[in-house]
Amino acid sequence: MNILTRPILEINYDNLLSNYISLTKAANEAIPAAVIKDDAYGLGAKSVASVLYTRANCRHFFVAHAVEGEKIVENAQEAKIYVLQGIGNDNLDVFQKHHQLIPVIxxxxMFAFWKANKLPDIKPVIQIETGLNRLGFREKDLQKLSDDDLKEFSIVMSHLACADEKEHFMNQRQLEQFTQLKKKFFPNIPASLSASDGVFLGADFHFEMVRLGAALYGINSTPYRQNQMRNVVTIKAPILQITTLPKGEFVGYSATYRASSERKIAIISIGYGDGLPRSLSNVGKVFFKNKEKIEECRIIGRVSMDNIICDITNISHAQVGDLAYIAADFYTIDDVARDAGTIAYELISRIGKNSRFLRN
Amino acid sequence: MNILTRPILEINYDNLLSNYISLTKAANEAIPAAVIKDDAYGLGAKSVASVLYTRANCRHFFVAHAVEGEKIVENAQEAKIYVLQGIGNDNLDVFQKHHQLIPVIxxxxMFAFWKANKLPDIKPVIQIETGLNRLGFREKDLQKLSDDDLKEFSIVMSHLACADEKEHFMNQRQLEQFTQLKKKFFPNIPASLSASDGVFLGADFHFEMVRLGAALYGINSTPYRQNQMRNVVTIKAPILQITTLPKGEFVGYSATYRASSERKIAIISIGYGDGLPRSLSNVGKVFFKNKEKIEECRIIGRVSMDNIICDITNISHAQVGDLAYIAADFYTIDDVARDAGTIAYELISRIGKNSRFLRN
Known part of the structure; x- marks a missing residue:
C-alpha cells in the first residue's frame, strides 16, 4: 500500500503556453506581456517566467512588487519587468540593483519621488485612472505635469473595471476616457489598457500592449461564455484514512455535520493551511478517478487547517493512499472557487503558498 | 514625503512568550508543546520556534508535515518535533534525515507502513479517535493491535471537536471516551487530549501534555469569554495614493460601490494576494492612528489582488505614505476574521505567505 501524506500541485506548462499563444493571437499586433504578480497567481513565478521566456520568447512581464520582480530577473535576463505598485523608500534598493525593473508611477x-531618485536609463510607465478608481493619475493631475514631465514616460497604461462583462457600460466609458487622455497627454508613446479579459472586448481595446494574467493560468476571464483557455492547474491530495461513520455521529470542529445514516468517510490531507478555502466546509466537492469514470463526493464538516473529511459511501474502490482531485480539467479552479463563494484568482493565489505541496 | 509600497507584518514575540507562559500555568503540571504547523499559523515557524526554544525552554513542537519540521530542526536542536500527518512514502526520507522528527500514527x-519502515530509536505517537471523526484509531482498530504493537508508542493523543464552547456536550463525551481507551490500551504512557482551547476546560482535560497553538498567537480560543491572551499580530499597509471620488463614480472591479456623495479615498497596498480575504469587499475596516486616537474607515469596492480602496473622507490628516492598520491590539485578527466571515486561524495562515511583506 502506498501511504502518502502531502498534497500535490500540478502545473500544465504546455497548456499555459497554449493559452499564451491563443491570447497573443487574439490580441493581434499588440505586444503580449505576462502578468506574474503574486508569484504568478500562486503558481510559481520563476517557472512560469522561464517557460514563457524561453519557449514563447516573452520579453515583457508585470509584477506587483519589486521583490517579486527580483525573483525572476535571472530567469528572464533580457526581459523588461514592470512593477505595478511602483517605487518608494522601501524598495528603491531593489530597483537600483536590477536594471530590468521598471516602475509604474x-x-x-510617487512621481515626485521618482524625480528625486531617478534610475539611469529607465523610463517608467505611467498609470492613468479611467474609471476603476484605483491607482492612477486623474486628468487634473496630468494637467499639472510639465512637457518635460510628460516625456519621462515610456508607456501609458490604465486598467478596466468590468471587462469580464462584455456588455458592461463601463468598458466603453473607460475606453473613451483612456483614448482621450492618451491623445491629449501621451500621443507618441505606446499604450496598454487591457488585461486578459479586455483582449476579448475587441481590437479597439488592444492598443500597443496587452497584459495577460488570469487567462494564462486557465481562469475563465470571459465568464459570459465558455472558457476558451486550457486548464493549467490540477490539485490533488491523498487519502490518509478511511473509516465508517456510525449513524448519529458528528464530524469535524463544532460538530457541524451529523450522519443521518451510516457513512463511509475518507480523511484527506489538505486543508485551509494549504489554501483550500474554509468556506468549502459542508459544501465543497472532491473527485476520484475510476478508470475513465469521474466519481464525485462531498466535503462533510468543517475544513480544518490540514485535513478535510469526505463522504465516500458511494466510492467503492477508494483506498488509503488514493489521490482525491480538488481541481482538474473536469472540475476547474473556476468551479472550486464558485463553490467557495469567491473567484479563481483568489483561490489559486492561496493554493501552493506553503511548503507542503509536492509540485511537478 | 515617505513613499512606501509594501505591507508590513509585525509579530510581538514578547506577547507570544507571555501567552506561552500563561497557557503553561493554566495547564498546571502538563508538559507544554507548541503547535507551529503551517509555518506557525503563517507567522513564521523558524522565528516562533527559536523564541520559544531559547527564551522559554520549550522542548516539544507539533507540525503537520515532516517538511515543516525539517525547517526548524536547526533552531530547536534538542527538541522533539511531532508530525501530525504522519509518515509515508512521500516523506520517509525527511524522517530518516532528521531524528528529531517523530511521526504521529x-x-x-500507516502503522503497517511504520512497522515496515521503522526508524531507529524513535517511538511514534498514536492518535486515537474520540468524536471529532477525523484522523485516529477507533476502538475496533485498537483491538486488532498486539501487545507488542501497543508497546510501540510513546504518547497517546486525541483531539477535541468543540473545546471552544465550554458547555458543549461533546467535550465531556470525548473526555470519557479518551479516558476509557487510554486506560484500556495505553495505561502506562503519557497522554495528550487538549489544544489551547482544551486547557481552559479544566484539569481533567490536561493529562500529561497540552498542545498550544491558536492561543499562543493571540487568537481567542475561548470565544465564550473575553480573550485572555495578548495580541501578537499587527498588520499594516501604506497609502499609495489619495484622491477625490466624485459623486456618482464607481469603485473597483465590477463597480460594486457607487459614491452617493463626493468622497475622499485612499488606495492602500494590500490585497488578497497578501492574504487579506476578498470577502472583506465593501465590508472590512482599516484604521489610522492620530496621536492617541484610533480612526476607523471602511473598505469600499472589491478587494483586489494587490490593493484595497478605503473611504477616508473623515480622516483629515491622512497622507500618502501613512500606514493603515488592518489588525492590531485595538482591532484584533479575531475581529478582522469575523468581518470576513471566517476564523482568525484561517486569516493568519494566509497573511504573510508571500514575499511582499516586510517583517520585523
Whole structure:
C-alpha cells in the first residue's frame, strides 16, 4: 500500500503556453506581456517566467512588487519587468540593483519621488485612472505635469473595471476616457489598457500592449461564455484514512455535520493551511478517478487547517493512499472557487503558498 | 514625503512568550508543546520556534508535515518535533534525515507502513479517535493491535471537536471516551487530549501534555469569554495614493460601490494576494492612528489582488505614505476574521505567505 501524506500541485506548462499563444493571437499586433504578480497567481513565478521566456520568447512581464520582480530577473535576463505598485523608500534598493525593473508611477507623489531618485536609463510607465478608481493619475493631475514631465514616460497604461462583462457600460466609458487622455497627454508613446479579459472586448481595446494574467493560468476571464483557455492547474491530495461513520455521529470542529445514516468517510490531507478555502466546509466537492469514470463526493464538516473529511459511501474502490482531485480539467479552479463563494484568482493565489505541496 | 509600497507584518514575540507562559500555568503540571504547523499559523515557524526554544525552554513542537519540521530542526536542536500527518512514502526520507522528527500514527495502514519502515530509536505517537471523526484509531482498530504493537508508542493523543464552547456536550463525551481507551490500551504512557482551547476546560482535560497553538498567537480560543491572551499580530499597509471620488463614480472591479456623495479615498497596498480575504469587499475596516486616537474607515469596492480602496473622507490628516492598520491590539485578527466571515486561524495562515511583506 502506498501511504502518502502531502498534497500535490500540478502545473500544465504546455497548456499555459497554449493559452499564451491563443491570447497573443487574439490580441493581434499588440505586444503580449505576462502578468506574474503574486508569484504568478500562486503558481510559481520563476517557472512560469522561464517557460514563457524561453519557449514563447516573452520579453515583457508585470509584477506587483519589486521583490517579486527580483525573483525572476535571472530567469528572464533580457526581459523588461514592470512593477505595478511602483517605487518608494522601501524598495528603491531593489530597483537600483536590477536594471530590468521598471516602475509604474501612479500618483503625483510617487512621481515626485521618482524625480528625486531617478534610475539611469529607465523610463517608467505611467498609470492613468479611467474609471476603476484605483491607482492612477486623474486628468487634473496630468494637467499639472510639465512637457518635460510628460516625456519621462515610456508607456501609458490604465486598467478596466468590468471587462469580464462584455456588455458592461463601463468598458466603453473607460475606453473613451483612456483614448482621450492618451491623445491629449501621451500621443507618441505606446499604450496598454487591457488585461486578459479586455483582449476579448475587441481590437479597439488592444492598443500597443496587452497584459495577460488570469487567462494564462486557465481562469475563465470571459465568464459570459465558455472558457476558451486550457486548464493549467490540477490539485490533488491523498487519502490518509478511511473509516465508517456510525449513524448519529458528528464530524469535524463544532460538530457541524451529523450522519443521518451510516457513512463511509475518507480523511484527506489538505486543508485551509494549504489554501483550500474554509468556506468549502459542508459544501465543497472532491473527485476520484475510476478508470475513465469521474466519481464525485462531498466535503462533510468543517475544513480544518490540514485535513478535510469526505463522504465516500458511494466510492467503492477508494483506498488509503488514493489521490482525491480538488481541481482538474473536469472540475476547474473556476468551479472550486464558485463553490467557495469567491473567484479563481483568489483561490489559486492561496493554493501552493506553503511548503507542503509536492509540485511537478 | 515617505513613499512606501509594501505591507508590513509585525509579530510581538514578547506577547507570544507571555501567552506561552500563561497557557503553561493554566495547564498546571502538563508538559507544554507548541503547535507551529503551517509555518506557525503563517507567522513564521523558524522565528516562533527559536523564541520559544531559547527564551522559554520549550522542548516539544507539533507540525503537520515532516517538511515543516525539517525547517526548524536547526533552531530547536534538542527538541522533539511531532508530525501530525504522519509518515509515508512521500516523506520517509525527511524522517530518516532528521531524528528529531517523530511521526504521529493515525491509522492501521500507516502503522503497517511504520512497522515496515521503522526508524531507529524513535517511538511514534498514536492518535486515537474520540468524536471529532477525523484522523485516529477507533476502538475496533485498537483491538486488532498486539501487545507488542501497543508497546510501540510513546504518547497517546486525541483531539477535541468543540473545546471552544465550554458547555458543549461533546467535550465531556470525548473526555470519557479518551479516558476509557487510554486506560484500556495505553495505561502506562503519557497522554495528550487538549489544544489551547482544551486547557481552559479544566484539569481533567490536561493529562500529561497540552498542545498550544491558536492561543499562543493571540487568537481567542475561548470565544465564550473575553480573550485572555495578548495580541501578537499587527498588520499594516501604506497609502499609495489619495484622491477625490466624485459623486456618482464607481469603485473597483465590477463597480460594486457607487459614491452617493463626493468622497475622499485612499488606495492602500494590500490585497488578497497578501492574504487579506476578498470577502472583506465593501465590508472590512482599516484604521489610522492620530496621536492617541484610533480612526476607523471602511473598505469600499472589491478587494483586489494587490490593493484595497478605503473611504477616508473623515480622516483629515491622512497622507500618502501613512500606514493603515488592518489588525492590531485595538482591532484584533479575531475581529478582522469575523468581518470576513471566517476564523482568525484561517486569516493568519494566509497573511504573510508571500514575499511582499516586510517583517520585523
Amino acid at each position: 501612479s500618483s503625483p507623489e | 493515525s491509522s492501521p495502514e
